[in-house]
Amino acid sequence: MHHPLDRRRFGLLAAALGLSYAMPARAHHGWSWTEDGFFELEGIIRAIYLGNPHAALDVDVEGEMWRVELAPPSRTLAAGFDENAARVGDEVKAIGNRSRDETERRMKAVRIIVRGRTYDVYPRRAPA
Amino acid sequence: MELLAAIEQAPFARALKTSFYIYPLINLAHVLAIGALVTSVTLIDLRYLGLLGKLKPGLPVAFLRRIAFVAFLTAGAAGAAMFSVQARDYAQNPAFIIKMGLVAIAAVNFVVFTRLAGTDNATSEMESVPVPARICAGLSILLWFCVALFGRFIGYV
Numbered sequence: 385m386h387h388p389l390d391r392r393r394f395g396l397l398a399a400a401l402g403l404s405y406a407m408p409a410r411a412h413h414g415w416s417w418t419e420d421g422f423f424e425l426e427g428i429i430r431a432i433y434l435g436n437p438h439a440a441l442d443v444d445v446e447g448e449m450w451r452v453e454l455a456p457p458s459r460t461l462a463a464g465f466d467e468n469a470a471r472v473g474d475e476v477k478a479i480g481n482r483s484r485d486e487t488e489r490r491m492k493a494v495r496i497i498v499r500g501r502t503y504d505v506y507p508r509r510a511p512a
Numbered sequence: 513m514e515l516l517a518a519i520e521q522a523p524f525a526r527a528l529k530t531s532f533y534i535y536p537l538i539n540l541a542h543v544l545a546i547g548a549l550v551t552s553v554t555l556i557d558l559r560y561l562g563l564l565g566k567l568k569p570g571l572p573v574a575f576l577r578r579i580a581f582v583a584f585l586t587a588g589a590a591g592a593a594m595f596s597v598q599a600r601d602y603a604q605n606p607a608f609i610i611k612m613g614l615v616a617i618a619a620v621n622f623v624v625f626t627r628l629a630g631t632d633n634a635t636s637e638m639e640s641v642p643v644p645a646r647i648c649a650g651l652s653i654l655l656w657f658c659v660a661l662f663g664r665f666i667g668y669v
Contacts, residue, residue, distance in 0.1 A: 436528065
């Protein structure tokens with residue numbers, strides 16, 4: 385599920401600033417820096433950050449470290465992903481949108497699956 | 513790096529990390545303070561550059577400088593609080609590093625500008641404003657704008 389309105393708004397903001405396309409897209413805020421299509425990643429959790437401004441996981445994918453950004457902590461917790469949901473060393477599957485910059489190992493997850501449980505941290509964006 | 517990690521472990525930083533209300537409110541204080549800071553310094557700068565037209569003679573420059581100073585301290589305190597949550601990340605963020613460098617230069621420029629311009633120029637004619645003070649005024653506008661610009665980009669790089 386895409387929300388063209390959101391994307392257009394962030395696109396306008398980016399165009400207004402005029403700089404975001406000139407700078408490397410390694411963002412936390414918004415979705416303007418991500419690809420449109422869904423992306424999947426599976427690996428081992430190496431670090432968990434559950435805090436402001438965004439929660440995030442560091443995931444080891446066959447020796448390569450990926451940064452998987454989640455929602456702000458309140459939304460991530462509301463999705464059920466709390467301190468007890470996962471441990472370092474757990475396997476994780478993340479579904480979301482990866483950075484447009486192909487040299488960068490960073491994605492923004494809308495859904496993560498850990499220990500057989502599914503957490504939709506961005507429920508409105510999550511695939512059906 | 514150890515110091516930065518220790519900052520993240522401070523009770524205040526840990527509380528802020530998962531707070532629902534406090535973090536966004538501190539963020540708001542930071543943004544509002546920057547708004548007051550940029551507005552007040554820009555008014556002073558434009559007045560010394562002679563670009564304020566009718567407002568020029570009556571502008572309370574000393575009062576605006578006090579507002580700018582208090583806004584600077586407020587923005588700095590709120591910014592330090594947000595920094596503490598992810599100190600190690602921000603310390604490596606290129607936009608953050610550039611912003612801090614610009615803040616230091618802009619702060620020095622503010623002090624030099626205040627010295628050069630004197631404390632009460634509200635009624636003096638533009639011809640009496642020394643050229644170095646006008647250069648400071650121009651730099652001030654540019655520097656504070658860039659501080660705000662790079663600050664905004666911290667979340668996007």
